[in-house]
Amino acid sequence: MTPEAKLRGLIRAASDQMRADDNTKGYLSYLExxxxxxxxxxxxxLEEDRAAIAAIDGTDYLQVVTGRYRWSEWARSELTGDALIEFVTQDLLPTLRKLEGSRRAERLATLFQSVTVVMKSGHTLREVINLVDQIDFHALSDAHTMSVVYESLLAQATDAGWSGEFYTPRPIVDAMVDVVQPKLGQTVYDPCAGSCGFLVSVNERLYPQALTTADSELLKSRTYFAQESGALAHFxxxxxxxxxxIDDPQAIRxxxxxxxxxxxxxxDQRDLIFTNPPFGGEENPQVQRNFPARSDSTELLFLQHCMAKLAPGGTCAIVVPDGVLFRTDQAFLSVRRRLLNEFSVEGIIRLPSGVFTNAPGARTNLMFFRRTGAPTKSIRFYLVRPPHGRPGFSKSLPLTRxxxxxxVEWIRDxxxxAHGWESTYEEIAAAGYDLNTRPRLQTEAGVQADPLDVVEHLRRQVGVVQETAARWSESLDRLDNFEAGNRVQLKNFIIERGDRAAGDPAERLVGVSNSGGxxxxRGAAAxxxxxxxRIEVGDFVYNPMRINVGSLAYCRSATEEGWVSPEYVVFSIAEDAPFSADYLLFFLTSQAGRDEINRHVRxxxxxxxxxxxxxxxxxxVPTDSTQWDAFLESMAVLREVTRKAAGASSASDLASLLFAGA
Known part of the structure; x- marks a missing residue:
């Protein structure tokens, strides 16, 4: 049996013992x-190894945990039952919380501030300690074996909400680090660090580069930065x-x-950012005020945070769900536009479902971008598919490195x-900054793409519809949330727009239909x-003579920009408006909105x-803007997906592939 396998078996045995205790039956309780x-x-x-190395070098190593508080002293004593519980709670832990005298000691003291003993039986605790004591860490040849085994335990957590917050499969972590290729001297940051798997993986690359004492000190205290909100995850x-x-990690809760x-x-900006932020959650309006593009979607807020924290020339590798790539509501669209215009998006690896065992249905992507201050030129895409004959990935058939x-080789080098393709900035901008691109039907050499890649693209589209419909249905189940309170005049919350051409406009002329849009x-211009x-992204435009029958539109993408009739009215909403653009459009085109408009026509x-x-x-004014926005965003996504499906471009592309040469 390998040392790693033995270690895994002992940890499982200790876990089984802890589940027998009345107070630690739950995974979260006994894991802590x-x-x-x-x-x-x-x-x-670790301290014994450091002391031995110091002795060889002719120096002294000052141990942090000494005397009867060392593991070998108290864990191998005769203490058990109530006496063991009393020693740990009244003596050991209070002593560890007061450690001082060095950076390492102070870090340990801070770490143990939140540690408590919840086990009810001191006899069960003794059995667990005896099992842990059988582990010989000196015998483990791989310095990272503990990390590998520990993360494998995290992956088995039955509470998906907890494990999903900070466990990312090792193959994905390593692949993201391989693409970026960190170098000694760069600062590394994870804003939702969890078990710090990304930082540990980076340290594996940087540790061999640390050839001097100064290099080692740099790694130990001035390279890694992390933030985490959960108490257990932070610990x-x-x-x-x-x-x-890493003696002094800059890890903040x-x-x-x-x-x-x-x-x-x-x-406070960092050279490299690696992260897998929680997504699917919601944030309150107070937190949303910290971001230029307000949204209750945590994935979009974390993306904006990473964009702001990235140092000039730095690189970010982030896991994002499919919706970040194409959702058309204003917040998502504005963030994508800024990302593509102010950063260089280098590549996107599209992952199939099943790679995250705690969320088997989620379709996610690995996005890589650099802070350049200049627009993206082109983006490399890669579609990961399971090996031939396998329907997907799962806990029993996980994604492998x-x-x-x-x-990695396509995005990096x-x-x-066969499963990679490239899209230019011009192509993406023309599609309304939609990053949900599909595999090319043909490469430059004229070789056809794999039909299964196009099938996978269609599956992702279907998944988006299902997810959005579920959110919509959930919102409608709570109709009481769709109330509107006090009425406000628009004069306080709108800004007149629409600069005059002052010449013959070279760009296209745009019209507004009676049904909106x-x-x-197509008619004869003046x-x-x-x-x-001029009408630009974020502008409303309407025909003054037809607005009461629905001739009102909202410009969502650069592809809709242009010039409208001089008689039309163009405006935008102010940043401090108590409603979103989608809400205002929804109201003004509703029957209630048309009735209000008719009160003010001349x-x-x-x-x-x-x-x-x-x-x-x-x-x-919407009483619960979060519920309204979620509902309207779902409508926008469904409308966009339906529009694309009506074009049947993907379906016709698939037919071209399947019947080629028939």
Missing amino acids: QLTWLLFLKQYEA VGTVNLLLHG RNTLEEDVRSIDPG DLLTPA GVET LAEF SDRSRYR GGVRARLYYAGLENVEVP
Whole structure:
């Protein structure tokens, strides 16, 4: 039996013992207890190794944990039952919390501030200690064996919400680090660090580069930075870093999203960011105010945080769900536009479902971008598929590192592969900054793409519809949340827009349909087009004579920008408006909105609503804006997916492949 297999067996046996205790039957309870016991056992072995190395070098090593508080002293004593519980709670832990005299000692003292003993039986605790004591960390040839085994335990957590917050499969972690290729001297940061698997993986690359004492000190205290909101996750992550020789990890327990990204000091920006933020959650309106693009979707807030924390020239590798790539509501669209225009998005690896065992249905992506201050030129995409004959990935058939090797080589080095393709900035911008691109039907050499890649793309589209419909249905189940309170006049929350052309506009002319929406103007343009109005992303535009029947549109993407009739009204909503753009559009095109508009139109034969009349229109303020926004975002996604499906481009592409040469 290998040392790793033996270690795994002992940890499982200790876990089984802890489940027998009345107070530690739950996974979270016994994992915390087991974590600090394993830590103290391994930390003594770590200190013994350091003392031996110091003796060889002719120097002294000052141990942090000494005397009867060393593992070998108290854990191998005759203490058991109530006496053992009393020693640990009244003597050992209070002493560890007061350690001082060195950076390492103070870090341990901070770590143990939150540690408690919840086990009810001192006899069960004694059995667990005896099992842990059988582990000989000196015999483990791989310095990272403990990390590998520990993370395998985390992956088996039955509470998906907990494990999903900070466990990322090792093959994905290593692949992301392989793409970025960190170098000694760069600062490394994870804003939702969990077990600090990313930082440990980076340390594996950087440790061999540390050839001097100064290099070692740099790694131990000034390279790794982490934030984590969960108490247990923060403890686990700090332990993991300490056990990997990072004596003074800058790991802070806090809710990362409470930091205002518009006021981040340049000194707090980092060269490299690796992270797998929680997604699918929601944040309250107070937290959303810390971001330029407000949203209750945690994945979008974390992406904005990473964009702000990245130092000039730095690189971010982040896991994002499919929705980040294509959702059309204003917050998602504006973040993607800024990402593509101010950063260089280098590559996106599209993962199939099943790679995250705690969320088997989730479809996720690995995104890599650099802070350049210049627009993206092109993006390399890679679609990961399971080996032939396998329907997908699961806990019993996990994703392996070798399946990610072609993706890493394509994104990092440009090594061509059958499942990789490239899209230019112009192509993506023309599609409304939609990053949900599909595999090319043909490569430049004329070789057809694998039909299964196109099938996978269609599956992702179907998954989006299902997910969005579920959110919509969930929202509608709580109709009481869709209330509107006080009414406010628009004059306080809108801004007139639409600069005049002052010449013959070179760009396209745009029209507004009576059913809403923007399209290229097909009629006869005026001979003098110098007074045409400019419409850009984020603008509303309406026909003053037809707004009461629905001739009102909202410009969502660059592909809709252009010039509209000089008679049209163009405006945008202010940043402090108590409603979103989607909400205002929804209200003004509803029957209630049309009735309100009719109260302010002017003119006898042909009634019109000029901008002055629009300012007097009253809009009810949503009582729960979060619920309204979620509902309207779902409508927008469904509308967009339906529009794409109506074009049947993917289906026709698939037919071209399947019937080629028939």
